[in-house]
Amino acid sequence: MFTKILYPTDFSDVSKKALEYVKKLKEAGTKEIVILHVIDEKGLVDFGARIAWARGRLSKVESEIREMLEKEAREELQAVESELKSIGFDVKVRMKVGSPYREILKVEEEEEVSAIVLGSHGISNIKEMLLGSVSEHVIRHCKKPVLIIKRQ
Secondary structure, three states: OOOOEEEEEOOOOHHHHHHHHHHHHHHHOOEEEEEEEEEHHHHHHHHHHHHHHHHHHHHHHHEEEEEEHHHHHHHHHHHHHHHHHHOEEHHHHHHHEEEEHHHHHHHHHHHHHOOEEEEOOOHHHHHHHHHHHHHHHHHHHHHOOOOEEEEO
């Protein structure tokens, strides 16, 4: 039924917990996993702007930060990819820069996945109402089933 899974990860503890659920889907017939990591462009620009303001050069600092984040993400993605391949999954790795929930929804369509397995950080209800959350946006706008793994 769920032959191809999209597993978005930010490498947090709750994402690692979601990975444990992804692994268990092998027994249910899942054959392929698409691992997705999104570097949040809003956070990248905000962080880069604060540093650049202090240094007086935004674009160079933003570029340096992006390169550093991409390098770290590639290392983390390789580890997850190896782990999943060792279990017998076919694995595809994707890395994007943008809005996490928008990129998750784009990849959902591009890859024609059967379902999404996503960790939720469990932000408080008030904060979620004001700002929204990645998992909440994905649930509201995706076309495929979503399995949300909570932190607890």
